[in-house]
Amino acid sequence: MTAAVAVVIESLRAGRPHFAVLPPLALYVHVPWCLKKCPYCDFNSHEARGEVPEDAYVDALVADLELALPAIWGRKVVSVFIGGGTPSLFSAAAIDRLLAAIRARVPLLPDAEITLEANPGTFERAKFAGYFGAGVNRLSLGIQSFDDRRLHALGRVHDADEARRAAEAALMIFGNVNFDLMYGLPDQTVADAEADLAAALAFAPPHLSFYQLTIEPNTLFHRYPPPLPDEDVAADIEGAVHARLAAAGYRHYETSAYARPGRECRHNLNYWQFGDYLGIGAGAHSKLSFADRIVRQVRCKQPKQYLERVGKGAPLAEDATVSRDDVGFEFMLNALRLTDGVRAALFEERTGFPLALVRRELAQAEARGLIDADPTLIRPTPLGRRFLNDLQALFLAERAVTPGAAPDPKR
């Protein structure tokens, strides 16, 4: 037995993964402020009362990245996502300084996708052009709806006209644009949702994210629930949306994501394919692999505390190793969201454990018709996609984690 093989066997016996090659690495940057807190939102976003301290925050992000460098030493960064919150509250000069600082500290691939999330309520043409000049090459616009009544019911800071102007400018400046849209909105009918989607499709955006409005604990809507359409109407809306988007040439490549060919979000694909990501900024989550372990980290959530803690060189609020018992479920939570699933070999490449770790659960899923019988793929069947929570739960060994949503680096 060679020394290398002995190391692998020793790692696996000790319940540790073994990586010959580390997964691709993405960078997530969290901006934790918004003009106003939306009543349905449970993201780590805080109402900006007065000016946001953008200079101090960019300094903190750069310091945070420097503190994290030893954990990602020598690794190339395949994509950057500046999310929030509302990153478009920041000036183009601040985003330019941030991206220049990132480039100076990590090897960013020359064709890296660099996305910034923008709220139409913060739209200015010159600012969008400035982001593009700074290197942002994809804009994700939080449109939600093109219907003034729905936008009002959602407590959005913008109206449909502002959404249209932001969409037009974004497409002209960036070309590569995503619209975030929501359905199942208060009092929404199937015809309303179809009209809303038609308004979005009139812009022919390369990418659409389509989320059903969910009532999250610790939100205003949880305390004062709005009159949502019932389950049947929501299912009919979903059916109508899928059909309309397919007819318009969009591929439903992930539970909530639709893209024209070649316009899938590369940054999000890396999450769903269980790639690595370093998250910097208040409350940002990271998942990082090392030769013999995978760690998850969370930075301090409160912006003020985050700024203080970065100053002291200690921004982490949580730092834990992913156990062998959890890693199969975590992989499936992500991979099974993809319509095409993943190559079976990706399990070992990304978890550091042989596929045998989940062989029993895969057999159960196949027996119930929830995944394809192809041994070279892990791919949900149409039934598996419809009952995704049940499929994911098969991989959950007696643990108190709710299946459904994959871990989100910003929540």
Ligand SMILES: C[S@@+](CC[C@H](N)C(=O)[O-])C[C@H]1O[C@@H](n2cnc3c(N)ncnc32)[C@H](O)[C@@H]1O
């Ligand atoms: C963190 S937000 C960032 C975008 C930006 N802050 C905005 O809202 O304009 C990302 C997206 O998540 C979706 N989202 C947020 N809360 C949601 C909820 N409770 N149910 C469904 N989708 C939600 C919205 O579509 C939103 O655009």
Ligand code: SF4
């Ligand atoms: S939905 Fe977007 S704009 Fe609204 S509070 Fe959440 S992060 Fe901010």
